[in-house]
Amino acid sequence: MKYTITNPGISLREEEYVHGAIRGAWNRNSYEYIREYARKISEYLQVEYVIPLPSCTSAIHLALMALNISQGDQVIVPDVTWIASAAPVEYTGADTIFSDIDNETWCISIDSIRNIINKDTKAIIAVDLYGNMPDMKKIRDVAGSNGIYLIEDAAQAIGTTQNGKYAGTFGDVGVFSFHGSKTATTGEGGALVTHDRKIFDRCITLMNHGRSDDKSVYCCYEIAHKYAMSDLQAALGLAQLEHIDELVQKKREIFKWYTQSCSGIDSLSFNPTNNNTNDSYWMITALLKPYLGLDKHYIAQEMHKRGISTRPMFDPLSSMPAYRNHRDTMRARSENKNAYTISPYAFNLPSGMDLNKSDVEYISDELIRIINNGNKKSSA
Numbered sequence: 001m002k003y004t005i006t007n008p009g010i011s012l013r014e015e016e017y018v019h020g021a022i023r024g025a026w027n028r029n030s031y032e033y034i035r036e037y038a039r040k041i042s043e044y045l046q047v048e049y050v051i052p053l054p055s056c057t058s059a060i061h062l063a064l065m066a067l068n069i070s071q072g073d074q075v076i077v078p079d080v081t082w083i084a085s086a087a088p089v090e091y092t093g094a095d096t097i098f099s100d101i102d103n104e105t106w107c108i109s110i111d112s113i114r115n116i117i118n119k120d121t122k123a124i125i126a127v128d129l130y131g132n133m134p135d136m137k138k139i140r141d142v143a144g145s146n147g148i149y150l151i152e153d154a155a156q157a158i159g160t161t162q163n164g165k166y167a168g169t170f171g172d173v174g175v176f177s178f179h180g181s182k183t184a185t186t187g188e189g190g191a192l193v194t195h196d197r198k199i200f201d202r203c204i205t206l207m208n209h210g211r212s213d214d215k216s217v218y219c220c221y222e223i224a225h226k227y228a229m230s231d232l233q234a235a236l237g238l239a240q241l242e243h244i245d246e247l248v249q250k251k252r253e254i255f256k257w258y259t260q261s262c263s264g265i266d267s268l269s270f271n272p273t274n275n276n277t278n279d280s281y282w283m284i285t286a287l288l289k290p291y292l293g294l295d296k297h298y299i300a301q302e303m304h305k306r307g308i309s310t311r312p313m314f315d316p317l318s319s320m321p322a323y324r325n326h327r328d329t330m331r332a333r334s335e336n337k338n339a340y341t342i343s344p345y346a347f348n349l350p351s352g353m354d355l356n357k358s359d360v361e362y363i364s365d366e367l368i369r370i371i372n373n374g375n376k377k378s379s380a
Contacts, residue, residue: 002307003363006181006283007352009247014239018232025231033234038191040241045166047174047193049200051207052229052237056155056177056190058207060125061088062227063173063192066202067149069094073122078108079316079332079339081127084177085153086317094122098318098332101339105272106285106346107134109338113142123149128157128167130348131183131251131282132271136162136170151175158184159248159280167280168193178237183247183282186237189229248280250353255281257357258349261364267292267371283348285313286367294374296347302370308363313346 021033038050053059069075071093077086079098089096100112107129126139136152143150154160154168155177161167168174173196178189194200205212210224240247259270267289271281288294296312303310316339317323318332333340350363 001304001309003309003350003355003359004352005309005311005348005350007354008180008182008185009240009243009250009353011239011243013242014236017235017239021231021235025235030231033231033238034229037229037234037238037241040238041191041193044241044244045169045174045193047166047169047195049194049197051192051200051203052186052234053190053192053207053227054229054233055084055179055188056153056175057084057088058225058227059175059190059192060085060151060153061091062203062206062225063151063175063199064088064092064094064123065206066199067123067151067172069122069149072120074118074120075123075125076108076113076116076121077125077317078127078129079318079336080106080314080343081129081153081317082155082314083317083320083322084155085125085127089125095120095327096317096323097121097328098316098336098339100332100336101129101342102134103338103342105132105134105274106130106342107132108139110135110138110142112336113139115335117142117146117148121146121148123151125151125153126171127153127155128160130271130285131157131160131280132274133157133160133162133167133277133279140170149173155190156182156282157280158182158282159244159251161278163276169195172196173199178233178240183251183280184237184240184244186229186233186240189233189237247353251281251351252279254351254355254360255279255284257355257360258284258286258364261361262286262368265368265371268367282351283311284351285346285348287342287346288371290341290345292371292374294371295344298374299347299367299370302374303366306366308366309350311348313343313348315343316340 150171152171157167178186207227210220210222
């Protein structure tokens, strides 16, 4: 495949740092890269406490446990997101409640949240989908007025800001992914961030086999988990973070190239833009008008023939076999109109750091050709 969906931006700096960790991050030097990586994340995001972790999934799980979410509780999650945003809710024994998405942002809908909150709702997981953000002030206000915790899933949004504040820093807890596909990567990896010392301390115990940060090195106070990032991952992440602005700017440039190349195509739109949000565009995402009759799977097949990879927008979680027998599935399928209207016609285009303007122009030309040909067939 000539044009893959995403590639990281790796420089000689990343190679140097990882080699340094291989050579020296052992024994008494263990955790040096992890500590420095956490410090740099804290400095970048302007958030007090940071825990590097093996994945964003583990970060969400830790957050839920630290907030004492358990059986009998309910956690609201947007219906359109990767399953990793929701699966940790089930790990705790709590119930996932599927919110609709907003027609304008594609992120969690504040109106839907208001309609499904009840006495058992203990937390909201607001996902910054593909780099964009919902109106976090409104969500914080609803959460606060109802005594509900807010977890911001910024897995896809490193570098995005809203009203000058970084994604991941709006909730009681923020979580990030540094998977190999992400704008800043550690290969696999994630992080949990918070301004709350009690949440931080609780997460440190839960992610380290129930050990406390005291002198009893091998004394475990409870049965817990092993959620640790390695120095090798942290070394890669540290180098990435040192040119994060350059990486985010490249994503914004790629988005600009696509919108310019596809301007004038009324049946095609891209990631929503909001005046108060400066999107980092993790994935350039296109949405077709339903009247064309061309869904995301048809586009994927046709683009594949041309050596171009795409990814479908996430299907609604409530449509998946994994949630077939879930308590909220039937309600969500009936009520979440935007999730079921937008998802079938949206797809991610190649968004890797290796793209140049001519690549994007070629990809755009092929996409327009597919749309025009498909439109002729559907009109015949």
